[in-house]
Amino acid sequence: MKNNKKLWVLAAGLLAAAMPAFGQGKDWALYGGEGGRRFSSLAQITRANVGKLEQAWRFDMAEAGDPQTHPLAVGGIVYAYTPGLDTIALDGATGKLKWRFHSGVKAGGPQRGLSLWRKRKERRLFAAAGTYLYALDPATGKPLVDFGDGGRIDLRAGLNRDVDKISLALTAPGTIWRDMIIMGFRTAESAPAAPGDIRAFDVHSGKLRWSFHSIPHPGEPGYESWPAGYWKTGGGANAWSGMVLDDKRGIVFAPTGSAVSDFYGADRTGDNLYANSLLALDASTGKLLWHFQGVHHDIADRDFPSPPVLLTVTHNGKRIDGVAQATKQGYLFVLNRLTGKPLFPVTEMPVPQSELEKLSPTQPVPSLPAPYARQHLSEGLLTNRTPQAHAWAVEQFRGFANDGPFPHMRLGQQTLAFPGFDGGAEWGGQASANGILYLNANDVAWTGGLADSAAVHGAGARLYQDNCAGCHGADRKGAPPAFPSLLDSKLIDGQMAEVIRSGRGRMPAFNFTGEKMAALLTYVRSGEDKEMAATPAAGASPAYRFTGYRKFLDPDGYPAVAQPWGTLSAIDLNSGAYLWRIPLGEYPALADKSTGSENYGGPILTKGGVLFIAATLYDKKIRAFDPRDGKLLWQAQLPYAGNATPITYMAGGRQYVLIQADNARDKKSPQGAAYIAFALIAKVKP
Numbered sequence: 001m002k003n004n005k006k007l008w009v010l011a012a013g014l015l016a017a018a019m020p021a022f023g024q025g026k027d028w029a030l031y032g033g034e035g036g037r038r039f040s041s042l043a044q045i046t047r048a049n050v051g052k053l054e055q056a057w058r059f060d061m062a063e064a065g066d067p068q069t070h071p072l073a074v075g076g077i078v079y080a081y082t083p084g085l086d087t088i089a090l091d092g093a094t095g096k097l098k099w100r101f102h103s104g105v106k107a108g109g110p111q112r113g114l115s116l117w118r119k120r121k122e123r124r125l126f127a128a129a130g131t132y133l134y135a136l137d138p139a140t141g142k143p144l145v146d147f148g149d150g151g152r153i154d155l156r157a158g159l160n161r162d163v164d165k166i167s168l169a170l171t172a173p174g175t176i177w178r179d180m181i182i183m184g185f186r187t188a189e190s191a192p193a194a195p196g197d198i199r200a201f202d203v204h205s206g207k208l209r210w211s212f213h214s215i216p217h218p219g220e221p222g223y224e225s226w227p228a229g230y231w232k233t234g235g236g237a238n239a240w241s242g243m244v245l246d247d248k249r250g251i252v253f254a255p256t257g258s259a260v261s262d263f264y265g266a267d268r269t270g271d272n273l274y275a276n277s278l279l280a281l282d283a284s285t286g287k288l289l290w291h292f293q294g295v296h297h298d299i300a301d302r303d304f305p306s307p308p309v310l311l312t313v314t315h316n317g318k319r320i321d322g323v324a325q326a327t328k329q330g331y332l333f334v335l336n337r338l339t340g341k342p343l344f345p346v347t348e349m350p351v352p353q354s355e356l357e358k359l360s361p362t363q364p365v366p367s368l369p370a371p372y373a374r375q376h377l378s379e380g381l382l383t384n385r386t387p388q389a390h391a392w393a394v395e396q397f398r399g400f401a402n403d404g405p406f407p408h409m410r411l412g413q414q415t416l417a418f419p420g421f422d423g424g425a426e427w428g429g430q431a432s433a434n435g436i437l438y439l440n441a442n443d444v445a446w447t448g449g450l451a452d453s454a455a456v457h458g459a460g461a462r463l464y465q466d467n468c469a470g471c472h473g474a475d476r477k478g479a480p481p482a483f484p485s486l487l488d489s490k491l492i493d494g495q496m497a498e499v500i501r502s503g504r505g506r507m508p509a510f511n512f513t514g515e516k517m518a519a520l521l522t523y524v525r526s527g528e529d530k531e532m533a534a535t536p537a538a539g540a541s542p543a544y545r546f547t548g549y550r551k552f553l554d555p556d557g558y559p560a561v562a563q564p565w566g567t568l569s570a571i572d573l574n575s576g577a578y579l580w581r582i583p584l585g586e587y588p589a590l591a592d593k594s595t596g597s598e599n600y601g602g603p604i605l606t607k608g609g610v611l612f613i614a615a616t617l618y619d620k621k622i623r624a625f626d627p628r629d630g631k632l633l634w635q636a637q638l639p640y641a642g643n644a645t646p647i648t649y650m651a652g653g654r655q656y657v658l659i660q661a662d663n664a665r666d667k668k669s670p671q672g673a674a675y676i677a678f679a680l681i682a683k684v685k686p
């Protein structure tokens with residue numbers, strides 16, 4: 001009897017460990033869904049009736065911003081963020097606000113999701129605000145004060161850096177494993193930046209349980225892929241795009257981004273493991289099981305931009321558990337989940353070399369599937385929208401350096417990035433069922449360049465060029481609409497200082513005060529420099545600095561490359577073949593409705609046989625496609641662009657499809673933000 005009891009306890013333990021954290025069922029309880037597949041087993045909405053979807057409710061937020069939130073829905077309650085990054089709970093059937101948690105932390109920018117931990121009756125909702133991770137009571141939105149410091153932990157702590165000098169943002173939610181929450185973060189893309197440690201914290205106490213150094217410390221494997229001692233000052237190699245758990249095996253898959261600084265890496269010679277890598281970590285201990293590096297010594301900001309997708313495919317007659325990782329450069333790496341070995345051969349392709357620093361001679365390229373974004377720009381691939389636009393683009397194009405998918409930035413000359421700095425794939429992720437991956441991508445070109453840091457004199461200019469020029473341009477003109485010009489800002493000094501201190505949209509927060517802030521503001525306003533007693537921290541400036549992201553647009557503001565400018569594809573990862581591929585998105589002002597457009601935010605898939613996606617920047621629509629052939633089944637106009645990934649869930653007997661929308665990336669359109677829910681109103685009586 002005693003033994004039986006022991007066995008029973010053991011079996012129950014194993015069962016609990018083997019059981020998915022939560023079945024998707026009626027809820028959307030996990031960021032990106034189980035295995036990152038963005039799949040729901042709901043089937044009230046079907047291919048046959050999706051055409052009758054109507055708006056069920058809309059929750060408006062009187063704030064501007066760009067949270068890009070993919071919410072949770074559990075037991076008919078939706079958990080989400082406002083643009084100011086308050087956490088909110090909405091009644092999933094009516095959109096009525098149930099509670100709102102205002103942390104008081106000044107924060108903005110993307111905060112793409114939340115995590116829910118459940119055990120028996122106990123519930124903990126993990127939400128972010130700026131650099132803080134909060135544990136909230138999902139019933140009331142009140143902080144659970146036993147967690148960390150009165151209900152929150154500061155993710156800047158424990159990184160071996162001065163917490164006041166680094167800025168972090170929790171762009172993707174943590175991954176729950178047993179009684180731990182595993183966290184990555186976004187950090188600044190210029191020095192000083194935090195090292196991208198991946199860390200597990202106790203869901204009750206907030207105490208650190210394990211830490212994986214993505215920039216290895218002495219004695220750890222990969223250490224020799226950096227200059228000695230780099231780990232003490234270097235930053236990046238951080239997991240900002242979100243992780244995925246194999247809960248049966250207790251493995252967490254973490255994709256990482258590039259090392260700092262993004263575009264010039266002479267101070268970080270070597271392959272720079274584990275930047276730009278997919279990591280398989282033991283979720284219980286943080287021990288590295290295997291890694292796959294997608295870009296060696298990255299100097300083009302080729303982060304792994306999406307969470308990976310866990311799927312099972314048939315290769316050579318064998319069922320294999322795989323993991324698919326999308327990239328900005330248009331490749332999809334499909335790896336064996338247990339070993340990290342590619343399922344389709346990956347070869348090291350020789351790439352153009354730089355005169356400014358030693359690059360990796362080769363970069364990995366998969367044989368299959370074919371890239372989902374174009375790889376080499378040529379005159380034949382420039383825009384044909386009008387003869388004038390084409391002629392203009394040809395002239396510009398001839399002035400650019402052109403390296404293909406692995407560009408290196410030149411001094412005093414613009415280099416093409418094609419696929420662009422925003423992919424290829426992006427943070428919205430992909431949906432999957434039956435080994436087929438549904439992936440949306442951008443297909444426009446950008447350019448960038450380097451300038452000599454030594455040419456910068458004076459404290460204000462240096463602060464600006466080191467911290468701001470990457471986005472707002474060396475000339476302060478930005479790259480509108482993505483990065484605003486600072487020359488025509490209508491903000492008064494106090495407001496501008498506030499934006500700089502708190503960050504906004506894609507802009508991180510900067511901790512400048514006193515004389516530094518004054519010198520910076522003077523420079524931003526006038527281009528003039530005030531001498532300052534204390535110069536900025538030494539070592540902050542590499543020899544060359546990035547002069548700013550620029551989209552390659554024609555004089556009318558349309559992409560200067562031939563269409564399609566954005567696509568949606570269905571790729572069979574059993575065979576590596578494309579099942580279909582269509583342009584995604586329109587420009588309302590263009591007669592041609594098949595151009596595709598830039599899109600941010602991913603698809604979801606349902607058992608009802610429908611793929612839902614919004615994402616398109618300019619037409620601001622949400623669409624339903626038939627996953628079998630890419631046929632459009634339904635579309636609706638949103639009040640703002642749905643630059644987020646939708647969710648679907650049941651509430652009060654009805655299936656809802658919910659999307660967050662705002663116009664932060666399209667400043668010419670009316671600003672605002674809302675959650676909009678759709679359902680079959682007439683057809684289904686709850």
Ligand code: HEC
Binds near residue numbers: 491505508510520664
């Ligand atoms: C990673 C890119 C990035 C960096 C680095 C960055 N910014 Fe920004 N900044 C942005 C973006 C994007 C916006 C628009 C945010 C929005 O409204 O959603 C912005 C907005 C602003 C605004 C508000 C403009 C207005 O008129 O509304 C100011 C001022 C500003 N930035 C100044 C700075 C300064 C000064 C620095 C350096 C200390 C800096 N930024 C660094 C991306 C960046």
